[in-house]
Amino acid sequence: MKLELERQDFLKAWQIAEKFSVSGSAKTTQNSINGIFVKASENNEITLEATDLKTSIRCQAKGANVLEPGFAVIPAAIFGSMLKKSASEDLVLDVNSSRGFLNSGSNKTRFAVVSADEFPRIPESSSAEEIFTIKGEDLMRLINESSSAASQPADFPKYMGACLLKIDQGSVKGVSTDGKRLSLSNVVCENVSKEEDLLLPAPALKELAKMIASNYSDKDIKISADDSTAWFNFEDIELSIRRIDAAFPQYERILNSETCTTLKIAASDLTPVLERIDIIARTTPAHIMAIELKPEGQIKITARAPEMGTTSEILEANVEGNYLQVGYNVGYFIDGLKALGGGEAKIEFSGEEGQTRMYRNESNDFLYMLMPARLSSQDKISEDEEIEEAYQPVEAPQNPEEPQQNEQNESY
Numbered sequence: 001m002k003l004e005l006e007r008q009d010f011l012k013a014w015q016i017a018e019k020f021s022v023s024g025s026a027k028t029t030q031n032s033i034n035g036i037f038v039k040a041s042e043n044n045e046i047t048l049e050a051t052d053l054k055t056s057i058r059c060q061a062k063g064a065n066v067l068e069p070g071f072a073v074i075p076a077a078i079f080g081s082m083l084k085k086s087a088s089e090d091l092v093l094d095v096n097s098s099r100g101f102l103n104s105g106s107n108k109t110r111f112a113v114v115s116a117d118e119f120p121r122i123p124e125s126s127s128a129e130e131i132f133t134i135k136g137e138d139l140m141r142l143i144n145e146s147s148s149a150a151s152q153p154a155d156f157p158k159y160m161g162a163c164l165l166k167i168d169q170g171s172v173k174g175v176s177t178d179g180k181r182l183s184l185s186n187v188v189c190e191n192v193s194k195e196e197d198l199l200l201p202a203p204a205l206k207e208l209a210k211m212i213a214s215n216y217s218d219k220d221i222k223i224s225a226d227d228s229t230a231w232f233n234f235e236d237i238e239l240s241i242r243r244i245d246a247a248f249p250q251y252e253r254i255l256n257s258e259t260c261t262t263l264k265i266a267a268s269d270l271t272p273v274l275e276r277i278d279i280i281a282r283t284t285p286a287h288i289m290a291i292e293l294k295p296e297g298q299i300k301i302t303a304r305a306p307e308m309g310t311t312s313e314i315l316e317a318n319v320e321g322n323y324l325q326v327g328y329n330v331g332y333f334i335d336g337l338k339a340l341g342g343g344e345a346k347i348e349f350s351g352e353e354g355q356t357r358m359y360r361n362e363s364n365d366f367l368y369m370l371m372p373a374r375l376s377s378q379d380k381i382s383e384d385e386e387i388e389e390a391y392q393p394v395e396a397p398q399n400p401e402e403p404q405q406n407e408q409n410e411s412y
Contacts, residue, residue, distance in 0.1 A: 009061075
């Protein structure tokens with residue numbers, strides 16, 4: 001196989017494929033999936049394929065001219081770095097059964113390639129059933145919002161690191177939960193041909209959302225599926241994600257509307273405050289802060305780390321209902337606010353132990369629910385600590401001619 005490459009155009013397709021390959025540092029004994037399968041046809045079409053065995057991508061590459069057709073598995077990270085660092089925009093890639101050669105101006109690089117026979121076969125969507133079509137910007141919002149409560153993929157049960165796409169006539173819902181919080185997003189979608197539930201790994205969906213944001217937000221994306229795999233087709237890209245075989249909780253049963261206190265505040269005002277509070281809170285094992293809501297229109301947020309220090313901040317806000325002091329994991333609270341985006345947030349509290357729900361004010365297309373954390377005496381700033389922060393007395397210098405008094409209360 002021999003190709004003439006226009007660096008910038010070819011690099012765009014290569015970087016898309018590289019995200020779904022297994023990097024050279026990954027723990028795998030299968031060298032073939034550390035690479036990208038490149039196929040060059042006689043009609044001057046270049047196809048790139050990559051997989052980590054759970055997620056696969058097939059895309060058409062631009063910026064290449066086929067001099068000799070063929071195929072090869074090229075190391076993803078190494079060749080990607082060569083393309084990025086090349087001083088020339090016009091390159092020649094020449095590959096035989098065991099070696100690859102990249103000529104870039106005065107630089108000539110030789111590298112090892114893997115036998116194409118070892119590369120796993122990537123599933124195709126030709127036999128899958130189409131489920132719905134959605135605009136890229138709508139799918140991107142759905143993924144970003146609904147994945148905000150997913151946990152690490154290694155967590156069990158399996159649904160904790162996943163998002164459920166629930167497709168009904170007229171709408172698509174996305175939901176995730178890690179047992180302590182839940183995010184639920186809803187997008188109106190008229191192009192639904194089949195009702196279906198797709199449970200898919202959150203990391204793969206997040207990579208899809210990043211890809212859409214880069215250049216495909218205005219494109220139509222067709223989603224199809226069979227019993228084991230879901231496909232996302234748009235332009236010259238086909239992304240396949242293996243479905244997770246697990247039962248998702250009946251989340252509708254746990255949601256309620258019980259409210260004792262309501263807070264309305266701009267998410268952009270509250271988020272930086274919490275990020276400052278988090279400097280102290282993150283040094284504690286439970287990552288806890290305390291929020292005090294006063295109906296007269298004020299909230300006070302504090303955090304205390306016994307071996308580190310204390311922090312507090314007061315904000316004016318629209319508070320309705322009962323006085324409340326409640327604790328939260330700061331990181332979880334920030335995740336919810338960031339998922340809401342800009343604008344005013346409406347936060348409904350159900351008491352010290354009841355669920356807390358975040359919405360965009362005047363909109364119900366997204367819900368972020370989290371459970372409070374029980375506050376201990378170590379999590380609260382004592383009155384003495386508050387006085388100490390507000391007032392630090394300065395000792396007057398003693399007159400050496402005056403008699404010394406007994407030393408008492410050396411620290412205030």
